[in-house]
Amino acid sequence: MKYLSEYRDPELVTQYLDEIKKTVTQPWTIMEVCGGQTHSLVKYGILDLLPKEITMVHGPGCPVCVTPLNLIDKAVYLAEEKDVILCSFGDMLRVPGSEKNLLEAKANGADIRILYSPLEAVKIAKENPEREVVFFAVGFETTAPANALSVLHGKRAELTNYSILASHVLVPPAISALMSDPDSVVQGFLAAGHVCTIMGLEEYYPLVEQYNIPIVVTGFEPVDLLQGILMTVKQLEGGIAKLENQYTRMVSEEGNPNAKQAIFEVFDVTNRMWRGMDVIPSSGYQVKKELEQYDANVKFEVSIEEAPEHAECIAGDIMKGLKKPFDCTQFGKKCKPSNPLGAPMVSSEGACAAYYNYSGETELAEA
Amino acid sequence: MCLAIPGKIKTIESQMDGMLRMAKVQFGGITKEASLEMVPQAKEGDYVLVHVGVAISVVNEEEAKKTFEFLKEAGELDELEPASIDQLKDK
Numbered sequence: 001m002k003y004l005s006e007y008r009d010p011e012l013v014t015q016y017l018d019e020i021k022k023t024v025t026q027p028w029t030i031m032e033v034c035g036g037q038t039h040s041l042v043k044y045g046i047l048d049l050l051p052k053e054i055t056m057v058h059g060p061g062c063p064v065c066v067t068p069l070n071l072i073d074k075a076v077y078l079a080e081e082k083d084v085i086l087c088s089f090g091d092m093l094r095v096p097g098s099e100k101n102l103l104e105a106k107a108n109g110a111d112i113r114i115l116y117s118p119l120e121a122v123k124i125a126k127e128n129p130e131r132e133v134v135f136f137a138v139g140f141e142t143t144a145p146a147n148a149l150s151v152l153h154g155k156r157a158e159l160t161n162y163s164i165l166a167s168h169v170l171v172p173p174a175i176s177a178l179m180s181d182p183d184s185v186v187q188g189f190l191a192a193g194h195v196c197t198i199m200g201l202e203e204y205y206p207l208v209e210q211y212n213i214p215i216v217v218t219g220f221e222p223v224d225l226l227q228g229i230l231m232t233v234k235q236l237e238g239g240i241a242k243l244e245n246q247y248t249r250m251v252s253e254e255g256n257p258n259a260k261q262a263i264f265e266v267f268d269v270t271n272r273m274w275r276g277m278d279v280i281p282s283s284g285y286q287v288k289k290e291l292e293q294y295d296a297n298v299k300f301e302v303s304i305e306e307a308p309e310h311a312e313c314i315a316g317d318i319m320k321g322l323k324k325p326f327d328c329t330q331f332g333k334k335c336k337p338s339n340p341l342g343a344p345m346v347s348s349e350g351a352c353a354a355y356y357n358y359s360g361e362t363e364l365a366e367a
Numbered sequence: 368m369c370l371a372i373p374g375k376i377k378t379i380e381s382q383m384d385g386m387l388r389m390a391k392v393q394f395g396g397i398t399k400e401a402s403l404e405m406v407p408q409a410k411e412g413d414y415v416l417v418h419v420g421v422a423i424s425v426v427n428e429e430e431a432k433k434t435f436e437f438l439k440e441a442g443e444l445d446e447l448e449p450a451s452i453d454q455l456k457d458k
């Protein structure tokens with residue numbers, strides 16, 4: 001737990017907390033969608049500072065966590081059997097596949113490289129014309145422009161040895177899926193700031209209307225989160241449901257038109273399987289048919305069966321806001337960041353890893 | 368991996384016969400290449416929010432500095448210099 005003095009702006013933190021306490025009169029359950037927000041809420045001890053009426057549940061907004069097992073298996077297969085240079089963000093390497101993760105494939109001799117940017121993968125393809133290079137393109141809308149751009153660069157450079165394994169997921173359809181679930185307990189959402197830096201606000205108005213639920217686009221610093229929570233609580237207490245933008249310094253109404261254009265040039269919307277949550281309609285991007293030579297799925301014709309999750313992992317319920325990491329019998333026991341059984345224990349943006357690293361109750365769970 | 372990190376554009380150059388507009392962007396002590404295709408209006412000296420090697424918006428200097436300091440203190444800048452495979456193994 002952090003001391004107030006360690007926050008960037010302790011006075012504002014206190015001010016927002018006081019205001020939240022003054023406003024709240026009854027219990028509310030609010031979900032933060034983005035894993036970066038989960039990470040900050042736990043790391044800065046905000047969950048403990050909030051009045052007991054407010055329950056924060058942690059949404060599916062960690063792309064590493066929701067990438068289906070099947071795609072990890074595909075990536076492993078491409079690296080091991082097809083002899084490609086498989087490039088990925090570092091976070092993906094320890095995500096468990098059905099048999100092994102990418103790190104183990106690497107230890108067995110596969111050529112797997114950790115990159116900072118998909119654009120570096122295009123360079124690698126250019127420098128290695130005799131090899132196939134595949135970028136494991138995971139991410140939410142924030143990352144989609146970069147992955148799209150890598151395809152456009154590959155095309156402009158007339159590369160025939162570059163493709164991406166697209167595993168893109170989209171936030172608004174996930175909100176719909178969560179709200180359509182009869183078990184849902186969520187009464188308000190903090191939407192993901194950087195996702196909206198790209199996409200703008202347009203897609204969120206219909207959600208607010210359809211589900212009559214407050215949505216506040218929020219940043220990921222402690223002060224942003226507290227302000228976003230306050231805005232949501234004010235709406236809830238006032239019986240209002242509208243879209244508000246807490247993160248105006250980074251998010252405009254229309255988002256970034258150039259980034260959206262790159263996305264639409266390269267990707268089509270498709271149904272996507274979310275790890276732990278099933279298939280959500282129109283919730284992902286796949287490479288357009290016209291560009292299928294850059295689609296690793298098409299190029300290598302990989303068909304790998306969907307495999308079951310680890311039996312004891314309750315990641316799906318956690319991402320739907322129905323359970324907390326502490327409710328998992330394996331939390332801190334068999335499942336730790338050094339030996340994750342499920343994806344939310346891998347990425348620092350995953351709810352289980354955030355609780356394990358920062359909640360201070362780890363010893364308790366381990367005892 | 369979802370973070371966007373603000374940095375300052377040091378130099379702009381075109382690559383691949385003018386097809387790509389790339390910048391050297393400085394993040395504290397680290398300099399990285401970033402594409403400026405999503406922010407055609409960005410100039411040298413501007414601050415941009417960069418996500419996995421692509422600038423996604425131009426931000427004002429004061430805000431950029433504050434956000435950068437926050438990320439630094441929070442220990443969130445690792446992704447600028449990804450761990451090597453060997454470091455990951457030892458984790």
Ligand code: SF4
Binds near residue numbers: 315331340343
């Ligand atoms: S603690 Fe591990 S096993 Fe339990 S839900 Fe989280 S990732 Fe799954």
